[in-house]
Amino acid sequence: MKLIAFGLLLLGCIQSFATPDSQVVILHQIRMMLNDTRGVVNGWNDNQVSPCYFNAIICNQDQQVTSITLSSSGLSGVLSPRIGDLPYLQQLLLDGNNITGGIPQELGNLSSLTTLKLGGNNLIGSIPDSLGRLSKLQNLDLSKNHLSGKIPTSLSNLPSLNDINLADNNLDGEIPKQLLQVSHYNYIGNQLNCGQHLIPCKGSDVNTGGSKNSIVKVVLPSIGGAVTLIVIVVLFLLWWQRMRYRPEIYVDVPGQHDHNLEFGQIKRFSWRELQIATGNFSEQSVLGKGGFGKVYKGVLPGPHGKKVAVKRLFEVEKPDGEIAFLREVELISIAVHKNILRLIGFCTTPTERLLVYPYMENLSVASRLRDIKLNEPALDWPTRVRIALGAARGLEYLHEHCNPKIIHRDVKAANVLLDANFEAVVGDFGLAKMMDIERNTVTTRVRGTMGHIAPEYLKTGRPSVKTDIFGYGVMLLEIVTGERAIFPDFLEGAGEIMLIDQVKLLVQGGRLTDIVDRNLDNAYNFEELEKIIQIALLCTHVEPDRRPAMSEVVQMLEGNVVPAEQWEEWQVAELARRQQYEMRQQQQLFSFSEESLNIQEAIQLSGGR
Template sequence: MMMEFYFVVLAFASLQSFVSSDFQGDALYSLKTSLQAMSNQLVDWNPSQVDPCTWSNVFCDHNKNVVSVTLSSMNFSGTLSPKVGFLKTLFTLTLRGSGITGMIPEEFGNLTGLTNLDLENNHLTGEIPASLGNLKKLQFLSLSQNNLSGRIPDSLSALTNLINLQLSSNNFGGQIPQSLFEISEYNFTGNNLDCGVNFSHACASNSGNSSSSHKPKVGIIVGVVGGLIVLILCSMLVFLYKGRHKGYRPEVFVDVAGEVDRRIAFGQLKRFAWRELQIATDSFNERSVLGQGGFGKVYKGVLADGTKIAVKRLTDFESPGGDAAFQREVEMISVAVHKNLLRLIGFCTTPTERLLVYPFMQNLSVASRLREIKPGEPVLGWPTRKKVALGAARGLEYLHEHCNPKIIHRDVKAANVLLDEDFEAVVGDFGLAKLVDVRKTSVTTQVRGTMGHIAPEYLSTGKSSEKTDVFGYGIMLLELVTGQRAIDFSRLEEEDDVLLLDHVKKLEREKKLNAIVDRNLNENYNMQEVEMMIQVALLCTQQSPEERPAMSEVVRMLEGEGLAERWEEWQNLEVTRRQEYERLQRRFDWGEDSMYNQDAIELSSGR
């Protein structure tokens, strides 16, 4: 009875998810149709593929709610669909410079979760809908460089969270609601507006399209004084860094409440010329290859200033959005900055090539340090392996829980965890699955990853989540403990367990943990710590994604918090499952025996 109830609940949950995805997909497909997207645009926005979270330029939260749609510079010719108003979980809608005509639908006022609405540089006509005053969370509104007309509605005064309002270069007329001048930054230039006596300069057409930030007089004085102080400090910093750290770009550390410290490096993302990278890698010489994976080859290179780099040359790439789509995805990845994530230096695009440029990692990957040790090279010691486990967990936690929208790695393994000069773990290749998948044309998501590391639900459904990353991370922990590959056919000679996970589970049940540990460690490890790491790995690789811990919980368990309770709960569950399996097996065996006995009875009876 309990099993039946469980499946009913599961089916209902699946139905809810399906219905949610279905109406979101309908709304987005309606947008594609109304925009009159060309045949080579948004090709994976397919009504047969009910989960829009897998579509290019669409981002979702962990509950499969669409939270961001970015379709800039797409060269459409159609109009905006009113059905977009159904996407109430949307917080970013960007359709800048896409040739859109027609009016802004009244239904956009239903997007109550919206914080960013950017419709700049299109051919929109008509008035600003008064319903936009319902968007209480809106912080950024840009409607500049359109053909909008009429009065600016008084309802915009209700947008108390608005900090940036851009309405320049339209055909607006009438009086501007005075409360809009209290916004931190606004631009009304290039219209026929009446700004009033006190703010007449804000409407002056000779200001061009530059943003105008106007505050009360006290604020202006404070701003000027503060600006001078900042200018002096910046000048001193520039002088010091030029003199003492030539070529170094300073990073600014911003403490974000409730998050890991976020590092923002100003101007860190560079667009490289093809010739520059060709020279750096000696024309992509095969002798420069550092590694090769599902996304392409990685080449070691040296820039003209002596900086060592790693250049990933993406293969199997053909983006329907071209250079602009690729650049948007690259920029999305570049904002994920954490000490345990590989920092993106820049990129290069040509009509036929897509390349990403990273700093060169001196100690290569964890996989190479585990299984490709050259004579004379030191073994990756147990304390370093513990540090790698925790560092990689923190990097993935940041991607899942502190990036907005979150980033799913989809190929977590020892080969994608790199080591810097201090043997600190640096997770690489995150976001590449999304980058490459902007070229999808099929109705099902292409499964990307490495066999043995791929979660079972991802293989069966093609749908990835943060829990598929947790599974891959668990396998990586087993790689750290054993030094072995996720799949090893050489084990067929002694046993049936080709998969590392099955092999470890078997030895753990038999309490043969010493047989699990990498022999290269020469017993230089703490057995209790090994046992803890294996327990975390087995919790991360449970069959059901719902039962796997979140990466934040993994971090806590590795730090010694909550593992004992979670492990005991898992063991009790495993015992119950094993008993249920054995019961069903006995029932099946009994059924087979009875069937055979019945056959025997029939054969021996009188004819």
Template sequence: MELVFIVLILACLQSFVLPDSQGDALFALKNSLKASSAQLTDWNPNQDDPCTWSNVLCDSNNHVTRVTLPSMGFTGTLSPKIGNLKSLSTLTLPGNGITGAIPEEFGNLTSLTNLDLSNNSLTGEIPSSLGKLKKLLFLTLCQNNLTGTIPTSLSSIPSLISLTLNSNDLSGQVPEHLFQVSKYNFTGNRLSCGNNFPQPCASKSEDSGALSKPKIGVILGVVGGCIVILFLGGLLFILYKHKHKSDKPEVFVDVAGEVDRRITFGQLRRFSWRELQLATDNFSEKNVLGQGGFGKVYKGVLSNTTKVAVKRLTDYKSPGGDASFQREVEMINVAVHRNLLQLIGFCTTPTERLLVYPFMQNLSVAYRLRELKPGEPVLIWPRRKQIALGTARGLEYLHEHCNPKIIHRDVKAANVLLDEDFEAVVGDFGLAKLVDVRKTNVTTQVRGTLGHIAPEYMSTGKSSERADVFGYGMMLLELVTGRRAIDFSRLEEEDDVLLLDHVKKLEREKRLDAIVDHNLGKNYYLREVEMMIQVALLCTQSSPEDRPAMSEVVRMLEGEGLAERWEEWQHVEVTRRQEYERLQRRFDWGEDSVYNQDAIELSGGR
């Protein structure tokens, strides 16, 4: 009996001494990726709780659910120990220099919904074990050096809606069932899409609303089953919490002015007021990064030396303030993408609402274009191209891969942030709108920034993703010219106050050099400038139906389909201009002129 007692004590002691298995797996990943001494400094094997580590998020049970490490310059390999993270739903490591093979153990990540290993140097074959990831929605392995065939096991993933394997060295036949995935891309390989299949190697439409019919039944079944499980689980959870209410306080915050409406923050980190007060030097004015409609954003440094941006909603009790707070929190549960700003955590008190984001080292595009301090480098042309494409991909994800879709409603250079590698990150979701596509999207108050607001939104209050496309087009013009969308100082130069009119005029006169930001000197390629201006003008057409979708914008920026779309637009523009000039001449002659009547008749007869 004493022996059994001793064994039990030793087992208990061992459970305290052994490292956390989640922390062990993450630390193994850090080592295998060859993270530098300045990277992931808080990933410490001696620290019990990996949920406090940077770029790691956990659920309410302290299970790691999300690891996001985009564009951090890693050159190592992937650790197979990651397969031990059974609750992991998102694993994204795009834009690094990761080598080696994808471990077979990744097939053990049974909770995974998003796996993004794109734009690395991975080699070897795609593991067939990935077919065991039955919850997987997004599989992104493009722009690597993967070889071999596409495993047929991927066809057995019922929930898969996006499969991008382009720009590898894959060969053989594409499994037939993979053409039923809503969005797929197999281009840039040595694959045969098959003579028996009419589908091209890339999906014709990447619109998330057009899911293929064979998958609708499966998805409805999965969604229906999930709803039943969530309902029963939620009921049991509520009963358990009611019974054990004194054990642990609920992480809910009351929303001012609404009855029984509460925000749950799930896996986001809760910061104390004192912690953020110390991080920002008591919200010192010297740490202000910017100011928006609902408060200021401060630079902060946490106790573990992590740099953050703290958004303090000083006006949250005013109309729309607390709604803005709730809206930004809701976005994190829907939108996860390398080109979208991710929320780290929050802080709430009876009088304060604060949101904590990662600090963007290179601030915003607007800052880099117009607010540089002496000695700071100009935003070079290759980076402007990189920013244009990254922003487009972020907006494409909001419009076409979120359910419900998200309309940003304030796309401009000031709201596109830049990380240490100048990768574009779309931020400031304070005005964003979650859209139910079955309803009309009419708002009682137009929100946004003058010069970036689409004309139909300004006149009718009806917002759509094509209003974001207009704002994106204006941001492209900001990138090319370095100028603001509206600038009254241009009156002194007898120029158009509106940047769009100014660019259209110079483009018609073929004076492209006069459009380009003078800070670039001659360090740009005129053909690339011309292409970006063409995309911008297509995005800023007066009719929303004529503007391209963001997925089409991405393709045009990558060099696909722009020439055809531009030629079509040019034909329409010439016709409109001729009609306008004809009406102008008619007006100038005067309505009562006899000669005018004859001229009109002759014109009409011809």
């Protein structure tokens, strides 16, 4: 009996552990039945461990999918019945697309669903009776489709329903009486009848019916609307008064002056919650320190004890600190990708700004490369290759799929984090910028980490996607060599060496194997090494226009080779650059020698003693 009980317990644990995998499969199957013209759900791959980094997906603390938000995403095709296999789903927003076919009966299995929006599609057939089993459903929108038949009487059994919109379909018959008693409803544009004692519903909104209840439903919202308008006017006057005397804050990008924050699903924490979670911001909890703040490990209160990373910003009362906070919240709220660090929540007080992120079990790439602890294995070669690809995909998303584009401005191994599965996640958006789409650039103070800053950025102060690509190239060299971008010259005993220069010398000398991190103990693939080094050097090309786009980098990493013509072009350009450098060095040496000779002659002529 004990053995059987243990077996059942083990099976339960295995099933529990496998749940996120099954959700990935379900979402992938849903994607395969949809036509995705904008590439919105391209990231719904079936080889991922968790669905929680998929675009448009929100999960709870147990990694269960609770929300799918794909309103107005240009989707067509049909809705897969597998969507009914997501038991924790609370919101399904697919309105404003071109989805065809019928509404799956399986939607009735979504016992946690509170919001179902399928309006503005091309759905046909009848409304499934099974929707009457959605006991928690509050908001149902099936408007502007081609649905026909009668409204199922089962919808009358929805105890939480307070908003139903079935307008502009081909429905007929009588509206169930209970559905005329919800707070908000709309049935216009159908062939419906409101019952014996009420006016016909064809071409009219039943909210304007003749009963006293209907009058109350019209008058009360009107009063509420007037009160709301007064409140809005008062708030606007208070805001205007405050802004009138507020010091002006310079923002680099035209059109980005309004920093009103819309946090959506992001949680607002209390100061006390985060103080307890981090042990009163104990120094023993510090995970790292950046240019704008310290990051602490924390454990949120509750039965699950979820681990988080809490970033506490420095000097928040100064303009730079405030801008950093606003920038990070805005940008991370916009950027939703499995290889981009997602924001869980935030906390603000008059003197504090805090950001809460998922805890990355394996910290940063830099720490795993250079701070190897006793009995902790070094990153193996396949993991390093996967990290390079994950970071490239994250930057590709920022550069090519966000609108406006986002420039990170500080791409380096220390800002790429690793989750429990060593999946790369690009983080630390404290220096990030949104690009001006019209000018395709912004002008700022030069910020970043020396050794990772592109030469044209140092010269002009104008970051671009190409400056990020330069930083990514240096990061690739960090991953391969395990070295910092700038490290001490131990041979000469003084000064420092640029990692890029060192790698170029070794490549030109045909000494690729001398580049590799010795912690790998020669366990690496030489062809992959050669390819990654070539990609890194292309990304750090002196001429920005010659650097590949991040989408090209992703393609090269996913493929087997770097295009031969690009590599040959780099070699020619690098040879010309080195020859010019050596010529300048010789000219300077000649000038120095000639000057020394003239001084010596002058001393002799003057009778120097």
